[in-house]
Amino acid sequence: MGSLKQQSFLKGQNIGRRNEEVFIHKIFSDVAANNPNHIAITYEDEFGKDRSLTYRQLEARTNQLSRVLLKHRGELEASDALVGVSMQPTDQLPTILLAILKAGLAYLPLDPGFPAPRVKHILAEAEPLLVVVEDGADMTIYEGATAITYEQLLEESIRESTSPLQLDEDSELALVLYTSGSTGVPKGVRLLHSAMMNRLRWQWRELPYSASEKTCVFKTALTFVDSIPEIWGPLLQGRNIVVVPKHITKDPERFIELLEKKKIERLVLVPSLLRTLLMYLDMQEDKQLLAKLKLWVCSGETLVVSLAEKFLARFPSGDHTLANFYGSTEVMGDVTYYLVNHPKQLQGLDKVPIGRPLDNTIVYLVDKEMRLVPQGEVGELVCAGRNLAAGYIRGRDPHRFLDNPHTIDPEYSRIYRTGDYARIIKGIVIYEGRTDAQIKVRGHRVDLSEVERAVGASPAVDKAVVLCYKPGELSQALISFVTAKNNTQISGLQIESFLQTVLPPYMIPQVIVIDTIPLLVNGKTDRQTLLKQYESLNYEEEFAVSCNYQNVPLHHLPAARALFPTVASVVGRSVRGMVSIDSNFYELGGNSLNSIYTVTRLRDQGYQIGITDFISAKNMREILGRMKVESDSDSDESADGEQYIFEELDASHKDDVMTMITDSFYSKADLEQWLMPDVTREDYTDLMDKLWEPLVEKRLSFVVKSTDGEALSVALNFDARDEPEIHITSKLTIVFDFLEYLEGPIRDGQLPKGKGQILHCFMMGTSSNLNAAENVILMRQMEEHVLRVARQKGFAGIFTTNTSPLTQQLGTDIYNYKVLLDYQVNKYVAPDGTRPFGKAPDAQRAVCSWKTV
Structure with missing residues (x-):
């Protein structure tokens, strides 16, 4: 006789927690009382200095902020008491989240990089009480909502009490996360305190922090569910979280340096980032790099066996664990897990299992009629238990959350249909793909x-x-x-x-x-x-024909014949356009992940280039200039700079400077084009006449010449707190009023105080005789020399506003300027009520940036 097959369901450990505190902010307050002097949050600011808050300071500040938030809540009504948060990751971000929870509200993450239509949809559907934004944010994006800056809230809070609020009733809703929707419209997932705490308590029990694990990283975007255990896991256990900016996470070299410096012992990452980090580690001579990082948690993508094997080959001692987590936002990010620390666990598998359920959760595999399938057969994976979300905003997609037909236990009375296929083999869940798109x-x-x-x-x-x-x-x-x-x-x-x-x-x-x-x-x-x-668009043997070596200098040709085909093959079938000396790696279809693979392939061919150098290069020309063969010395690093002569501005340069500034701004300026024909060449002559003596006197400006004495470009600079008062009557006044409208609040509110601190780089011009490539080179040479001038004169940093896409890209992608404001030019309303740049396209931006020296 045959035996009946077991049905496909697995249950995690049943951990009774009926009387335990479930509200995150209340647990935090208890932890803060027991660890008042421990560091809670650390962030390295744009000036290279660590900003930190102790648990006592964080408790006091969030108590003050929560009182201000509660006042705003009293003025407004909403179905769910939500506060939108649109901020870059700094120490201020976890602070405002904790304050929101203490005010009995829930937070609604909005990525500052989200396009306006997506933000407007979320605001219209979720109806937050207010949105907390960064100073200098474009408020038009939040039209229809009440937007307020963190700085304004902090200023309001100064007079508030530092004692905890005593609310009549705490909201069970902790946050709402928007995900991609099957109807083509994003939908908001409602997550409760109790679901978050069930997930966190399982983590603390199954994967506890070690005695030496004092510091953890928060690097995941707030709009992604994995940010929850990264923030609240350490903070509710008395640990310190280091807030990692996005540009650090994207650069494996700098990211690994930070992980080493902070002695990080656990990391959450997607498999594609794991692959990138392992590739980078393989390139390094120091085989002990990240040896202290004992727990690597993969989630968000399928973890293939070959990648897990690479991890175990890198860390063969058995002391390092690779965790494969499975879940979605609707089940608090994770509902099953599988831990790997030995190659034997992968033998005979073609994919890494997603494992067993977490505490107080059940997973079922069902057919189309919601009947359990026998173990070993494929079925749709559905979940029940304490990790489940409380549905979607406005009750959307009710077919995803249903009554559980497989139990009468009220603890598991609701199920969530994941839309994933899976099967159960020997008590372990194996992922088998999606049921939808x-x-x-x-x-x-x-x-x-x-x-x-x-x-x-x-x-x-x-x-x-x-x-x-x-x-x-x-x-x-x-x-x-x-x-x-x-x-x-x-x-x-x-x-x-x-x-x-x-x-x-x-x-x-x-x-x-x-x-x-x-x-x-x-x-x-x-x-x-x-x-x-x-x-069929591109095959390996066709990559050679997609490489154009025209205009490659002869001395760079051997390196180009290695670089161009390597880039083409790494970018692969998504390659966009021909690989040439002016191609940008990212515009071709590359990204920061496969850039590591490119650098690795180049190393195998005998060429060395740092990953940061590769990532920051504007085009293949710059990459070729930075590539070295193993026998190269570093003696020629400044060869490009030796083609030019830098002269401090003096009277002998006046005619050349007048010509270059007028040619650059009258013919090519991004703002002045919308004022034509009301701006003339003579207006620039008048402007430069009035600025000339102060420019020469301050000794901060310079002219770049060729080795035969031809003036090629000019950079005009002032101390931002020591600029001359001049009076002009031309239409150029509109441009300068606009720039002051953008720069004034930033200069006065965000940058160092006093003279001698801010070098204001306010005008750059190049000779009209230069071609496009030469113009790019000269712009870069001037940017580098401005940095040298700032260092020599003892400035804290450089402040500039760029309206040209070229200088904007140079600033952010190559020189790592921090963008303080990205403003849509056609939104500007002049003091007289007109829109002088109203005809400019939405894509035209003015970008105010700062670089610490």
């Missing part, structure tokens, strides 16, 4: 229908199909095939530029314009044919 991109859930809807909304697009090529693999690519309306001439890059205004960066596909969308006999899209068409 959702994929994971860098840990973020992306529904292809949402992307398809956005692509189809592009004005020139007739039909659009969005696909994922090899989901879960290193070569995964998000792609869209489109047809154009009425034979409109449109490129894929133009459509991608449109998508940047409506989708987050991780959701933007590579767009391919084709004549017709292939169909099956039933009239549906032939997706397999499209995937094969994408695959």
Whole structure:
């Protein structure tokens, strides 16, 4: 006789916690009382200084802030008492989150990088009481909501009591996280304090902090569910969290340096970042790097066996654990887990299991009628227990949260349908894919229908199909095939530029314009044919023809013949355009993850380049200049600079400077073009006449000349707190009023006080005789020399406003300026009520930036 197969369900440990505190802020207050002098939050600011708060200071500050927030709550009503938070990661971010919870409110993360339409949808649906933003934020994005800066809240709180609030009733809702929606519209997941605490208490029991683990990192975007254990896991255990800025996380070299410096012992990351870090570690001679980092938690993407094997090969002692977590926002991020620390655990497997359920949770595998399938068979994975969210904002998608037909236990009375397939083998869950069009991109859930809807909304697009090529693999690519309306001439890059205004960066596909969308006999899209068409776009043997070596200097040609094909092969089938000396790695389709792979491949061919040097290079020309063969010395690092002569501004330069400034701004200026014909060449002559003597007197400006004495460019600088008062009557007044409108609040409120602190780089001009490539080189030479001047004169940093896309890219991508304000030019209203730049496109920006010297 045959035996009945066991049904597919697994239950985590049942841990009774009926009388334990579930409110995060109350647990924090108890921890703060027991650890008043321990450091709670650390952040390295833009001046290179650590800002930190002790538990006593954080408790007092959040008590004050919560009282201010409660006053705002009293003035407004909402279905869910939410506070939007749109801030970059600094020490202020966890502080405001804790204050929100203490006020009996819930927080609603809004990434400052989200495009305006996405923000407007979330605000309209969630209806937060107010939105906390950064100083200098574009308030028009939050139109219709009450927006207030953290600094304003802090100023209001100074007079408030530092004792805890005593609320009549605490809100069970802790936060709302928006995810990609299957209907093409983002939806908000409602997470309760009790669900968060069930997840955290399981972590503390199963993966406790070691006695030496004093410091942890918070690096995950607040809009991503993994930020919850990164913030609250350490803070509710008396540990210190180090807030890591995005630009550090994206640079493996600097990120690993921080992990080593802070002696970090656990890290949460997506598998693609794990692959990148392992590649970087393999390049280093020091084999003890990150030896103290004992727990690596992977989530958000499929973890393949080959990557787990690479991890174990790097850390073979058995003291390092690779954890594979599975879940989604609707189940507090994680509902099952599998721990690996020995190769034997992977033998005979083609994928790393997602494991067993967490405490107080159950997973079931069911068929279409919600009946349990036998163990070993594939079924849809559904979850029950304390990790479940309380549904979606406005009750959307009710079919995802249902009554549980498999138990009468009230603890597990509701289930969530994940939309994932899985099977159970020997008590372990194995992931088998999706039931719908959702994929994971860098840990973020992306529904292809949402992307398809956005692509189809592009004005020139007739039909659009969005696909994922090899989901879960290193070569995964998000792609869209489109047809154009009425034979409109449109490129894929133009459509991608449109998508940047409506989708987050991780959701933007590579767009391919084709004549017709292939169909099956039933009239549906032939997706397999499209995937094969994408695959056939570029083959390995064709990479050579996509490399253009024109204009490569002879002495760089050997390196270029290694670099160009390597970039083409790494970027692979998503390569966009021909690889040439002026190509940008990221515009070709590269990213910070596969940049490591590129550097590794170059090293194998005998060429060395630092990952930071590679990531920050503007184009292949700069990469070639930074590449070294192993026998190279560093003696020629400044060779480019030796082609030019830098002279401090004096009377002999006046005619050349007048010409260069007038040519640069009258003919090419980004703002003045909207004032024509009311601005003349003579207006610049008048301006420079009035500025000339102060410029020469202050000795902060300079001219760049060629070795034969030709003036090529000029940089004009002042001490920001020692600028001359001049009177001009031309229409240029509009430009200077606009710049003061942007710069004044930043200069007076965010930058160092006193003279001799801020070098204001306010005008740069180049000779009209330069070609485009020479112009880029000269702009870079001036940027480097401005930095030298600032150092020599003892300034704390450089302040500048860039209206040119070129100088904006140089500042952020190469010189690591911190963007303090990114302003849409056509929004400016002059004192007389007019919009002088109203005809400028939405994409034209003015970017105020600061760089610490």
